[in-house]
Amino acid sequence: MWPREWHARKQRAVDRQLKHEPNQIVEMPDTVIIDITARLAHAATCSSEPPCACATSLEQVELAWQLVYDRYSQSGLIEENPFCIHAFPTAVGQHACVIWGPDGPKVGYTMTLFRDSPVGLALDSVYAQHLDEMRGKGCRLLEVGMLADRRRCASRSIAALFSMMRWAIHYGLRTDSTDIVIGVHPRHAPFYIRCYGFEKFAPPTSYPMVRNNPVVPLRLRLLEQLAKDALPRGLVHARDNPIPASAFSHRFAFEPEQLRGSLIADFLKDRYHIDLDASTGLDRTHRDLARSA
Numbered sequence: 001m002w003p004r005e006w007h008a009r010k011q012r013a014v015d016r017q018l019k020h021e022p023n024q025i026v027e028m029p030d031t032v033i034i035d036i037t038a039r040l041a042h043a044a045t046c047s048s049e050p051p052c053a054c055a056t057s058l059e060q061v062e063l064a065w066q067l068v069y070d071r072y073s074q075s076g077l078i079e080e081n082p083f084c085i086h087a088f089p090t091a092v093g094q095h096a097c098v099i100w101g102p103d104g105p106k107v108g109y110t111m112t113l114f115r116d117s118p119v120g121l122a123l124d125s126v127y128a129q130h131l132d133e134m135r136g137k138g139c140r141l142l143e144v145g146m147l148a149d150r151r152r153c154a155s156r157s158i159a160a161l162f163s164m165m166r167w168a169i170h171y172g173l174r175t176d177s178t179d180i181v182i183g184v185h186p187r188h189a190p191f192y193i194r195c196y197g198f199e200k201f202a203p204p205t206s207y208p209m210v211r212n213n214p215v216v217p218l219r220l221r222l223l224e225q226l227a228k229d230a231l232p233r234g235l236v237h238a239r240d241n242p243i244p245a246s247a248f249s250h251r252f253a254f255e256p257e258q259l260r261g262s263l264i265a266d267f268l269k270d271r272y273h274i275d276l277d278a279s280t281g282l283d284r285t286h287r288d289l290a291r292s293a
Helices: 004-018 059-075 124-136 155-175 189-196 220-227 233-240 263-272 283-290
Strands: 094-101 104-114 141-149 179-184 205-207 213-221
Touching: 059 094, 059 104, 059 141, 059 189, 059 213, 059 263, 094 189, 104 155, 104 283, 124 141, 124 179, 124 205, 124 213, 155 233, 179 189, 179 283, 189 233, 213 220, 220 233
Parallel strands: 141 179
Antiparallel strands: 094 104, 104 141, 179 213, 205 213
């Protein structure tokens, strides 16, 4: 069932419930919200696709972000640090979801998804005006970032990227996001435009978070694209291979007590002067950092 049919069915369900119980909070039936991306109950599964999952523990998150650190520092995108981990404030919180896949006993590939929130998005540091314009129009944003792959084989990396993007799309749908945004190197932009229907939403610029390397900001109008009859290859792949809501239900929550004494907490305190144990002003601090990084 695709967005236009889903929205019509959802509205009918809401109208029926409001008619009978006008003062009650409306809760949608499971059959309505279970998976708007599955046209058929027997949709195909990705048996040959590189496996992915949500990180459910601090250890998995830290291993994923250590891989990001290794790949980014080796490529000269970030400075080395004594914690051997890479993160930024907008990636830490209940709004975030770390996706990873194995390479033998190690984390082989990863990306982090973070919904818009009072914390803001990483791309706010260079594109706040453009993102605020989207917000002002009612867009609910999800950012994809911190991609890394341990393998050097291009074909395996592309397969893993398709797998992780499938998770990103379904996480976006599960969290009621209308748009996915991502900042990529100019040479990578054609892949996302061709395979997923992303579009540029602002001119390229230098990105301080990756040592002023160039970045192209891309936007996928997720619900608009999925409502079309003809879809890019990546969206067809996601549509035909749905991910159940339960796959995201146990993702790591980034609660302060879970992070206490962790590499992530130590890194954020050292790099951004953020104390995750603080109980006040945290979101505001994160937001200011996102816009000034």
